[in-house]
Amino acid sequence: MTAHVSPTERIVIENCAVATVDAAGTEYAAGHIVVAGNLIEAVGPGPAPAVEGVTRRIDAEGHLATPGLVNTHHHFYQWLTRGLAQNSGLFDWLVELYPTWARIDEPMVYAAAAGSLAVMVRGGVTTAMDHHYVFPRGAGDLLGAEIRAAAEIGVRFTATRGSMDRGESDGGLPPDFAVESTEDALLATEQAIDTHHDPSFGSMLRIAAAPCSPFSVSTELLREAAVLARRKGVRLHTHGSETVEEEKFCHELFGMGPTDYFESTGWLGDDVWMAHCVHMNDADIAAFARTGTGVAHCPSSNARLAAGIARVPAMLAAGVPVGLGVDGTASNESGELHTELRNALLINRLGGGVRALTARQALRLGTYGGAQVLGRAAEIGSLEPGKLADLVLWKLDGIGHASIADPVAALVLGPAAPVTLSLVNGVPVVDHGHLTRTDEQALAHLTRTEARRLSAIAGLH
Template structure:
C-alpha cells in the first residue's frame, strides 16, 4: 500500500488539457484529460481539467498538444558498453563478444561511471524513468564498478534496478570470455551477496533494487547458476540472465549440456515468476509454454537482435500465452542509439515483418515499454501505468510539432512517428527533463567525459593487445 506523501513533498503538480494513455488494465485513454501528482504519487487521473481549487498546487501545466503516458521502463542494458559503440559492426553475437571481451576486460571505475552517466542521460532524456543494468565484467583492481553505476543513477534521479552479474566460465573451461575477464565461482557469489547487503532497498517506492545476474550459459558454470538462484531466493531478490539469444547459443547448450537453453535453465532453478531473461529469440512452443507455466519474464531487445542478426523473438506468441514481456535497449555496443522510446516503433515493425500487419499494434507496443517492463522488474504495483496511488513516474510527450501534428491518434503518433520530444518527465514526482533537456545533469559535460573515457579505454586496450 502506498504511503502518503511526506510533509516536505506534499505539494501538487497538475497537468491538464493533454491526451492521456493510462496503460491500466482497461487501456483507459482520455482525448482531453488531466493527471494530478501529490508529492511522489499520482493522486488522480481523469477526463477534462483537474479541479480548479486544489490546495498546495506548486505547478499547473497546460498540456495542450501533448500526450501523458507512464514513464518508460528499460528491462535490459549494459551501461559500460557506451564506451565501445560502433565496433565489430558486421559480427554475429559470438564473434562480436570475442572481438570485444579483451577491451571490456580493461574497464575501471572512472570508465564505468562515465559510461553509466552517458547511458542513463540518453535514456532519461528519451522518457525512461526506471532503468536496469546488467553488469557482469569485474576486472581485478578495477574499483567499485557497481557502486559507480549506482552513484550515476542517484545523481540523475533515476529509479534504478542494477543487477550484479558474473562470469566464471573462461575460455580454458569452454566459455567465450578470456580467462582474465572472469571471477571464481566463490568470489562472484560473495560479491553478489555483498551488493545486496550494501544497496538493496525492497520498500515501496524504492529508488534502488539489486538483482542477481550470472551472464549467460556460455560464460557461467552450472554451479554458479544453481547457487545464484538459491542466493537470490534466500535474499528475496530477482534473477536475470541472457537466454536463447542465438542459434549458436542453442547449439552450445545442446553440445555441452545435452539440452536446449530453456530446459537447461529449468534444470538449474532458473525459471519462475522472480526471473526475467533477455532476448529469448529462439524459443520453441515448449519453451514458450514453460515460460508461461512458470511466469518467467522476457526483456525484448528488437534493435540489438537486429543489429547482431540474432533473429526475431516470438513476442506475439509470448503475449498470447500470458508471459510478462518488457522492452530493453541492450548495450549500446549492439544498439548504438541507446534509447528506449525508439524500441516501441522497432518492436512493432519487426513483428509485423515477421507476422503480418496485425502481429502487434501501437498500444501493445506502448504497453511493452511501460507496464510490461514494470511487470518484468516486479514493480507493476508501483509503476508502469497512470493510476491513483502509483508512483509519479510519468512523461509528457510533445505531439504538436512538425513530426506529429497531422497524426490524430496520439498513441500512434508516439509509436509510429519520429522520436517525440519530452516536454516533461517526472521520476518520483521530481522533474528530470524539461523541454527536451536534462535538468539533473549537463548533457555536454556528460558527453565530454564519456568521450574522454572511451578514448582512454581504447588506448589501454591497444597497449595491452
C-alpha cells in the same frame, strides 16, 4: 479515478491526451493528472478537480501523457565501445570485444553509466536497469559507480550484479582473464545485495543477481545464484535463447536446450527475467508462461547482431510477461528506449504479419510490461491513483507528429518524440526538454575522454 493522499505539494497537468496503460487501456483525448508528493492522486477526463497546495500547474496542450518508460535490459559500460565489430554476429562480436571490456575501470564505468542514463532519461525512461558482469581485478567499485550515476541523474534503478566464471579453458566464450571464480562471484553478489538493495515501496534502487549467460557461467554458479537470490528475496536475470549458436552450445555441453537447462538449474520462475529469448519454441514459451518467467525484448540489438526475431506475439498470447530493453550500446548505438517502441512493432510485424503487434501493445511493452518484468507492476508502469508519479509528457504538436490524429500512433509510429517533462517520484528529471541535474555537454566530453582512454589502453588506436 482518485486516490486520497494528503501531501502538501501538488503538480497539476491538464489539457493533454492521456494514455493510462491501465488494465482496461483507458485513454482520454483531453484529460488531467494530479501528482501529490511522489504519488499520482488523480487521473481523468477534462480539467483537474480543485485541489490545494498546487506548486505547479501545467497546460499540456499538444502533448500526450504516458507512464514513464521502463528499460529491462542494458549494459552501460558498452557506451564506451559503440561502433565496433559492426558486421559480426553475437559470438564473434563478443570474442572481438571481450579483451577491450576486460580493461574497464571505475571512472570509465561511471562515465559510461552517466552517458547511457542521460540519453535514456532524456528520451522518457524513468526506470532503468543494468546488467553488469565484467569485473576486472583492481578496477574499483564498478557497481557503485553505476549506482552513483543513477542517483545523480534521478532515475529509478535496478542494478544487477552480473558474473562470469566459465572462461575459455572451461569451454566458455570469454577469455580466462575476464572471468571471476565462482566463490568470488557469489560473495560479491551477496555483498551488493546487502549493501544496496532497498525492497520498500517506492524504492529508487533494487539489486538483482545476474550470472551472464549459459556460455559464460558454470552450472554451479547458476544454481547457487538462484539459491542466493531467493534467500535474499531479490530477482534473477540472465541472457537466454539469444542465438542459434547458444542453442547448439547448450545441446552440446548440457544435452538439452536453453530453457530446459535453465529449468534444471532453478532458473524459471516469477522472480526471473531473461534477455532476448529469440529462439523459443512452443514448449519453451509454455514453460515461461507456466512459471511466470519474464522476457526483456531487445528488437534493435537482435537486428544489429542478426540474432533473429523473438516470438513476442506468441509470448503475449500465452501470458508471458514481456518488457523492452535497449541492450548494450555496442549492439544498439542509439541507446534509447523510446525508439524501441517503433522497432518492436515493425520487427514483430516482419516476423508475424500486420496484426502481430499494435501501437498500444508496443506502448504497453515499454511501460507496464517492463514494470511486470522488474517485479514493480504494483508501483509503476501505468497512470493510476496510488501509483508512483513516474510519467512523461511527449510533445506531439510539432512538424513530425501534428498531422497524426491518434496520439499513441504518433508516439509509436512517428519520429522520436521530444520529451517536454519527465517526473520520477514526482520530481522533474527532464524539464522543457533538458535534463535537470546534468550538464549534457560536460557529460559528452567526459564520455568521449573515457572512451578514448579505454581505446588507448586496449590498443585499438
